[in-house]
Amino acid sequence: MYDMTIRLQTDGGKRLYEQIYEHIRKEIREGKLLAGERLPSTRSLAEYLQVARSTVEYAYGQLVSEGYIESRPCRGYFVCSLDELFQMEAERMAPERLGEDCGKQGKGELEKDGTGEKEEEETCFRSGKGEIVCDFSPNGIDMTAFPFGVWKRISGNILNYGNSELFAQGEAQGDYDLRVTINRYLHSSRGVNCRPEQIVIGAGNDYLLLLLEKLLGRHIRIGMENPTYKRAYRIFQSFDYQIVTVDMDESGMQVSGLAKENVAAAYVMPSHQFPTGAVMPIGRRAELLNWASEQPGRYLIEDDYDSEFRYRGKPIPSLQASDEKGKVIYIGTFSKAIAPAIRVSYMVLPEALLERYRRQCWFYSCTVSRIDQRILNEFIRDGYFERHLNKMRKIYKGKQELLMDCLKPFRECFHISGEDAGLHLLLTARIKVSEEELTSAALDRGVKVYGISDSLMDKRQGKLPVGQRATVLLGFGGLDGRQIMEGTERLREAWLKDG
């Protein structure tokens, strides 16, 4: 049994649970607590430290949810094997990451978005470059393993006269059955605490944000991280929201910035920030939640856009899971996990906003066809979704490992990060080179990579921290092995030829 010696400070600087949490996390990260070691029970540690048991439980809970420790039934808490996490922590120190219109969905292999193509063409044309051989879009996804057969069978079973009610108008928030299923999924996989009544289903995040505009009000000030998800930024812009760049440190958005800027809402991606990949630690989460609780009408919009694809450590829990005061609007989507074309997203409204929704927005019909809702419901309910996710996690992990492998020659000149989760890696130059030089040299070789500054809210005003090295995003979701190998080979020629 580990001997827990924590000097708790009661001078009011940090909360007790936070001190316990940080102490244990530090011990684990510094290798003083080893994988497999058992922690004291919450009861005995509480007694020992002379704090409430719930304080220890809260600290342990967070460590569990972040994958540092695990709870084994009837046996207690044990330290997880977490080598990968250290790396990530180290990377947090080197913040600020950039990217292409990372906001834009799907530019990968399958992406036939006219707009996107036009932009690409334009870029190529402008640069006088040839054909794009390999597009490392961070939004590409792999549809080759999609269980078309299952989808078709479910769909076929549903389309019959007995189900003619499916062709009638459904509930505005989405079919109750699907909301129950999503509720269950969110609770078990993301720790989201809600009732199906709080869920609103809509055709894509954009639409849900349009609804949210009606709930949050007009002309509000909204805080965003920088760089951020450009798509959300554009949408808030189209709302005439006053978008405030909130300063970030290695833990993410700084709460002091929110308070200073007098914003009404903040848009965050605590589990896997886009494009940086940063995970927001518990302390910052608590600070954010406290900030939101200080005044009625303050909300946190949590965009949990790709939580399904985490390759190392335990899933990072949602911010909503820690929200006890109804301050988090949780938004998720099936676009990445199933397919962009499915157009099903969901939003969990806290009670106060739910009430407002029911007063002000009840007449907006659901934008997802009931047939699609029913297919999706059966797909999840009958276990196909979980199987598909597990399969895709393996496929993406395999692609990522191949990419990491192919990037070995780059390690001398580039720091590689973001390998714990998601469908892209970040390459940060150790050498003196600009982002533009990197993307342009790549384009010369027919390879599209995405500068992290593309995710800056305003390229002119937004600037990366002084001394920040050039960083590019390499998405791999939509590429096959051959493309990854050829693409990296071309990048080697483009970037390392003189090295």
Next chain:
Amino acid sequence: MYDMTIRLQTDGGKRLYEQIYEHIRKEIREGKLLAGERLPSTRSLAEYLQVARSTVEYAYGQLVSEGYIESRPCRGYFVCSLDELFQMEAERMAPERLGEDCGKQGKGELEKDGTGEKEEEETCFRSGKGEIVCDFSPNGIDMTAFPFGVWKRISGNILNYGNSELFAQGEAQGDYDLRVTINRYLHSSRGVNCRPEQIVIGAGNDYLLLLLEKLLGRHIRIGMENPTYKRAYRIFQSFDYQIVTVDMDESGMQVSGLAKENVAAAYVMPSHQFPTGAVMPIGRRAELLNWASEQPGRYLIEDDYDSEFRYRGKPIPSLQASDEKGKVIYIGTFSKAIAPAIRVSYMVLPEALLERYRRQCWFYSCTVSRIDQRILNEFIRDGYFERHLNKMRKIYKGKQELLMDCLKPFRECFHISGEDAGLHLLLTARIKVSEEELTSAALDRGVKVYGISDSLMDKRQGKLPVGQRATVLLGFGGLDGRQIMEGTERLREAWLKDG
């Protein structure tokens, strides 16, 4: 589990079951017991309160029959979702919103929309009336003749590996192929002049209006006819538009009113006004178009919601067909012609707005799944849509003729109109009777009819023209022959018994 703390009074004032019933009902209405929550079992509550089990069962039974709670087999009693109830309660207080939402889609035969059903139950409860035997909803549609087989076959052909690109993100305005098909259909059937590039496909009119808000700007003044389509009115209200009631005469909206009120846009249904059924003559159309042309930024929103169902005379062309200066925004939907659940609407933008859309809204992803777009495209392209429309036109015409027949005895006391098109008729009283007396007497006989004043924008301010007789709407789309016969028989009893 809900903690049931009821202080039962045994002084003989109220019966025990009544006290339990009232307590729970109050808790539900005050939101202390939330939808989906489970109630204690009758046995355990009886034990806890020290009353006979039958007392609790009786109280629960009453709550079930009133729709407050429901019994799920083998699981117990759960609180129903009753938002509508509160909504309706609120509406009772604010009389301008009284009445059935005629704007609300589909309440017919196939309509299993919880909202609708509950509202009806509540209405019945309130009036102490029995079951609704016949609902003459103007929004009911008939799905019995829908070619499920064709839809299923097309869908099955599409869902295969060769079409995996369908699962990727599509174009923001909707798939080009479908836009070409819609363009052709609109041109040949409605005289609409546009290019596929001007069409934006979206999941329902509500969504398209949300997009339009971004194009037309905020805080604009918009003119509407009164009575009008309540759904659109509510949506404009949620935009904080200043909605101006523009006076009507027998040709429709008076242009002098538009000019006087300094509105930026007007929402009209020139081919078949809802609910009056009025057709706007060519002279008035020209006046409207001229008004719009006088200043840049003025637009006419043409909602062509049910142009497919015209039974007599030549088709009335769209207003857009006469628009030479790019002043008409044309909106149409497949909800009535195919099925509400399909969730496909389209909007034709004039060039100036198209340009604005491309600058300001290009990043909003299309809300309709590409699979659905593809199915719909083949359904129209291969002639199934036309065949289906022809069939439905016959079916609806048959229903309408039956209804007209059944209404013969009413002719002495009522003027019947609206028989040229659409899925409802209007009955205007020649006798001195109020709309409320008519709807209420109908409800007494288990028949739901819809007062025209439900479509008034603001019941307090909005008033029907002086001398206007009570008018009710009788929708027939969702009813079968038996229901039409029984419904009208009951109406005869209700309205003509003394006549």
